[in-house]
Amino acid sequence: MRHLQGRARRALAALATALTWAGLVAGAAGCTADGSGPLGIGGPPGRSPAPEDVIRVTPRDGGTGVRPAERLRVRVPDGRLEKVTATRSQDAQDTPVTGKISADGRSWEPDDKQLALAARYTLDVVAVDGDGRRSARHTTFTTYVPDERFIAYVTPENRSTVGTGMIVSLAFSREIADRAAVQRAVRVTAKPPVEIRPHWFGKNRLDFRPEKYWKPGTKVTIDLDLRDVQGAPGVYGLQHKTVTFTVGRSQVSKVDASAHTMQVRRDGALLATVPITAGAPKTPTYNGKMVVMDMLEVTRMNGGTVGFGGEYDIPDVPHAMRLTDSGTFLHGNYWSPDAPGETNVSHGCVGLRDVKGGGADTPAGWFFDRSLVGDVVEIVHSKDKTVAPDNGLGGWNMAWNQWKAGSVLK
Numbered sequence: 001m002r003h004l005q006g007r008a009r010r011a012l013a014a015l016a017t018a019l020t021w022a023g024l025v026a027g028a029a030g031c032t033a034d035g036s037g038p039l040g041i042g043g044p045p046g047r048s049p050a051p052e053d054v055i056r057v058t059p060r061d062g063g064t065g066v067r068p069a070e071r072l073r074v075r076v077p078d079g080r081l082e083k084v085t086a087t088r089s090q091d092a093q094d095t096p097v098t099g100k101i102s103a104d105g106r107s108w109e110p111d112d113k114q115l116a117l118a119a120r121y122t123l124d125v126v127a128v129d130g131d132g133r134r135s136a137r138h139t140t141f142t143t144y145v146p147d148e149r150f151i152a153y154v155t156p157e158n159r160s161t162v163g164t165g166m167i168v169s170l171a172f173s174r175e176i177a178d179r180a181a182v183q184r185a186v187r188v189t190a191k192p193p194v195e196i197r198p199h200w201f202g203k204n205r206l207d208f209r210p211e212k213y214w215k216p217g218t219k220v221t222i223d224l225d226l227r228d229v230q231g232a233p234g235v236y237g238l239q240h241k242t243v244t245f246t247v248g249r250s251q252v253s254k255v256d257a258s259a260h261t262m263q264v265r266r267d268g269a270l271l272a273t274v275p276i277t278a279g280a281p282k283t284p285t286y287n288g289k290m291v292v293m294d295m296l297e298v299t300r301m302n303g304g305t306v307g308f309g310g311e312y313d314i315p316d317v318p319h320a321m322r323l324t325d326s327g328t329f330l331h332g333n334y335w336s337p338d339a340p341g342e343t344n345v346s347h348g349c350v351g352l353r354d355v356k357g358g359g360a361d362t363p364a365g366w367f368f369d370r371s372l373v374g375d376v377v378e379i380v381h382s383k384d385k386t387v388a389p390d391n392g393l394g395g396w397n398m399a400w401n402q403w404k405a406g407s408v409l410k
Contacts, residue, residue, distance in 0.1 A: 048133050049129065049135070052137065054076060054079065054127055054135040054137075055074065055076055055127050055135060055136075055137040056074070056075050056077070057074050057123055058070075058071065058073050059121075060139075061139035061141065062141065063142070065143070066143045066144060067143070067144050068115045068117055068228055068230075069114070069115075070115060072097075072115060072121070073108070073109055074107065075106055075108070076105075076107075076127045076129070078106075078129060078130035079105075079106075079127055079128045079129040079130045079132075080106065080127065080128055081101050081105055081106070081108055081125065081126075082126045082127055082128060083124075083125070084099065084101065085123070085124045085125075086110065086122070086124075087122045087123075088116055088119050088120070088121055089119060089121075089122070090116055090120075097110050097112070098110065098112075099111055108125075114228070115143050116143060116227070117143055117144055117145065117228045118144075118146070119142065120140060120143075121143070122138075122140050123138070123139045123140070124136070124137075125137045146234065146235070147234070148174070148234055148235045148236070149235065149236055149237070149238040150173050150226075150231050150232075150235055150237055151172070151173050151226075151237070151238050151239055152170040152171065152173075152186075152206075152224060152226060152237075153171045153172075154168075154169075154170055154222060154243050155167075155168065155171075155293075157243075159244060159245065160245045160246075160373070161245070161246045161247075161248045161372065162245055162247060162372055162373055162374030163247070163248060163249075163291070163371075163372040163374030163375035164213040164215070164216060164247055164248075164250045164252075164374065165213055165289070165292075165375060165376035165393070165396065166245070166291065166373070166374030166393070167207050167208070167209045167395050167396070168207060168208040168220070168222055169206075169208075169393060170205065170206045170207070170224075171204065171205050172204040172205065173204075174204065174231060174232060175203040175204050175232060176204060176231045177231065177232040178230060178231055178232065179200055179408045180408050180409055181230060181231065182206070182226065182229060182231050183198055183200075183408055183409055184409065185225045185229045186198070186206065186208075186222070186223070186224055186226070187222075188208045188220065189220070189223075190210070190214075190219065190220050191218065191219045192215070192218065194215075194218070196209065196210050197404045198406070198407050199395065199398070199403050199406030200406050200407070200408060201406075205390065207393075209403070211400045213396075214247040216247055216250050217246075217247060219244065219245075220244065220245050221243075221244050222243040222244070223242050224240065224242070225240055226238065226239045226240070227239060227240040247374075248374075249266060249267055250266065250267050250268065251264065251266050251271075251370070251371065251375045252375070252376040252377075252378065253265070254378045254379075254380060255276055255278065255285075255330075255350055255377060255380070257278035257279070257284070257285055257379060257382035257383075259381070260276055260277060260278070260341050260343070261274065261275060261341070262274045262367075264370075266370075271370075272366075274363045274366075275340040275342075275352075275353065276340050276350050276351060276352055277333060277341075277342075277343065277344055277345050277346055278344040278349075278379070278382060279344055279349070279382065279384065280344050280345050280346060280347070281383065283346070283347045283348050284344075284348065284383045285328065285382045286324065286328060286348070286379060286382065286386065286387035287379050287384060288378070288379060288387040288394060288397045289376055289378045289387075289394065289396040289397050290323040290376070290377050290378070290393070291374060291375070291376060291394070292321045292323065292330075292372070292373050292374060293321075293324075293373065293392055293393060294321070294322040295320075295368065295371065295373060296320040296322075297318070298316050298317065298319075298320070298357075298358060299317050299331075300313075300316070301313070301317045301329070301331075302314075316356070316357070317331050318334070318355075318356075318357065318358030318359075318365075319332040319352070319354060319358050319367070319368040321368065321371060322392070323350075323392055324387060324391045324392035324394070325391055325392050326391055327349075328349055328350075328387075328392075329349045330350040330351075330352070330377055331350075331351060332351070332354025332355075332362065332365070332368075333346075333351030333352060333353065333354055333364070334355050334356045337353060340353045340363070348384075350377070350379070376396070
C-alpha cells in the first residue's frame with residue numbers, strides 16, 4: 001500500500017511540474033507581438049498590415065468624377081512593387097494602361113499622364129513590404145463625364161479620291177477657346193512626304209494644305225486625337241479617329257469671264273476649251289482659285305437662299321458643282337441656251353450648256369463626268385473681287401507665308 005501511495009505522489013508531482021512549464025511557455029508566447037519570448041522560443045507570426053497601408057493608390061479606390069488633371073500613381077512607403085496591371089474601360093472597350101515601375105521599385109506611373117474622361121479604371125497591384133511580406137490590392141475609380149463635347153467635321157470624306165486642289169478642312173461643332181491644345185491634337189501627313197501647314201479661320205475652323213497643289217498619287221492621313229482635349233472651359237473633344245484620302249489625277253480648269261470660255265487641263269495638257277456664261281455685270285462672279293466641294297446630279301437653286309430675293313427659283317439645275325459656301329456653282333444651264341460662249345447672264349455662277357434633266361453629251365455633262373471633288377476651278381477677268389480664303393476651300397488664294405502665319409503654334 002505504501003508502494004502505491006509513493007507512485008501516486010511522484011505522478012502528481014510530475015504533472016504539477018509539466019503544468020507549471022506549460023504556463024511559463026504560454027506566458028512567454030504572449031510577451032511580444034512577433035511571437036518570440038524571452039526564452040528564445042518562436043511563436044506564431046504577427047498580423048500582416050492592411051493592403052492599403054502597404055500599397056498606396058491615387059486616385060482613391062471607389063472615387064467618382066475624377067478630373068483628367070488628377071495624377072494616377074501607385075507607390076509603396078517601403079519594400080517594392082512586383083506587378084501593376086491597369087485597365088481603362090471606355091465606350092464598352094477595355095484598353096491596357098501601360099506604365100513603368102521606377103528604378104527603386106517604390107512607384108509606378110502610366111505612360112499617358114492625363115486620365116481619360118468618362119472611363120472606369122481598374123488596378124491590380126502586388127507588392128512586398130519592408131519585412132518581405134507580400135500584399136495585393138484591387139482598386140477602381142471612374143473619371144469625370146463632361147456635359148458638353150465638341151467634334152470636328154472633316155473634309156474630305158474618308159477613303160475618297162480627290163483632285164489635287166483638295167484642302168483638309170475641320171469644322172468644329174463648338175467655338176474653340178484653346179486653339180493650341182486642339183491644333184496639337186491634329187496631325188496631317190502625306191506619302192510621299194510634303195510640308196503641310198495649318199491655318200485657323202476664326203474659332204471653329206482649322207484648314208491644312210501644302211504650299212502647292214498636291215502631287216497626283218499622294219496618300220494623305222488625318223489623325224484626330226481630340227478625345228478628352230479641352231477645347232473651351234468645360235467642353236471636351238469626343239473623337240479619336242483617322243481619315244485617309246488619295247489624290248487622283250490633276251485637273252485645273254481656268255474660266256475666263258470676259259472671253260466666255262473655260263480651258264480644261266488634265267495633268268498640264270489642254271483637254272478641251274468649253275464655252276461658258278459667268279456672272280452678269282450687276283452680279284459678277286468672284287475671281288480666284290476655287291475647289292470643287294460637292295457634286296450634285298441635280299439640285300434646286302433659289303435666289304432667296306443666297307440673298308437675291310425671289311429673282312430666280314430653278315428646281316432642277318443639272319450637273320451642279322459647288323465652288324463656295326456663299327453659293328457659287330459651276331453647273332449646267334438649259335434656260336439660257338444661247339448665253340454660253342457669248343454673254344454673261346448668271347447671278348454669279350458659271351454656266352455650261354446643258355438640256356433639261358441633264359445630258360451626258362452636253363458640255364456640262366461631259367465636264368461633270370470628268371471631274372472630282374477637289375479639282376481646281378480658277379476664274380479670271382471677272383469684274384469682282386477675289387474670293388475670300390475661307391469661302392469654301394479658297395485657301396489657295398492666300399500667299400504661303402500668310403497661310404503659315406495662321407497657325408497658333410510656332
